[in-house]
Amino acid sequence: KAGVTQTPRYLIKTRGQQVTLSCSPISGHRSVSWYQQTPGQGLQFLFEYFSETQRNKGNFPGRFSGRQFSNSRSEMNVSTLELGDSALYLCASSPTGTGAVPETQYFGPGTRLLVL
């Protein structure tokens, strides 16, 4: 099976712009989670989608939003970019993210966003 793919891999934007990142999960996986990784804050959970619904959300401002399509692909959008949004954005997928047996999350390579 192909792994989790993320596009684009690198992105440079300026303050005030908006950006959309894309994530394609492993085939058959329906749960998609997004994380922001920065040197100062580490890995921070953004949100999780399952069956086109946001099921869980981290502590990020409303400028950060996402959606999931019927084929489980997910997009993340950041509006009105700030310098502090520069980070590696990671997407992870798992089969369902539910049930008593914990599932392993599989990560994509990430999108490196630089805000100037």
Place this chain on the structure above:
Amino acid sequence: AQSVAQPEDQVNVAEGNPLTVKCTYSVSGNPYLFWYVQYPNRGLQFLLKYITGDNLVKGSYGFEAEFNKSQTSFHLKKPSALVSDSALYFCAVRVLIGGYQKVTFGTGTKLQVIP
């Protein structure tokens, strides 16, 4: 609320020596614990997980981890370190909340294996 602590920001070890990367956790209920590795400019790669059963879990690339319930620890170990093991290591705990699984990551430990 669950939490994960990786007390060392960096661990240095000589090639060929055993290595240990520490992780402690705090959860209510059964802990499900994971280790991931991240190489520069890459995503996280799954190494191993503990669900139940044997306290010693074996994973990829010769790594293993020991679950210790009384000490609430899940330390990552390898008998003989390789230079190629140099990377960032994350411990994570996954719990079931409201019917779905929530994961919390530690802050990461940078492992430097010195030739």
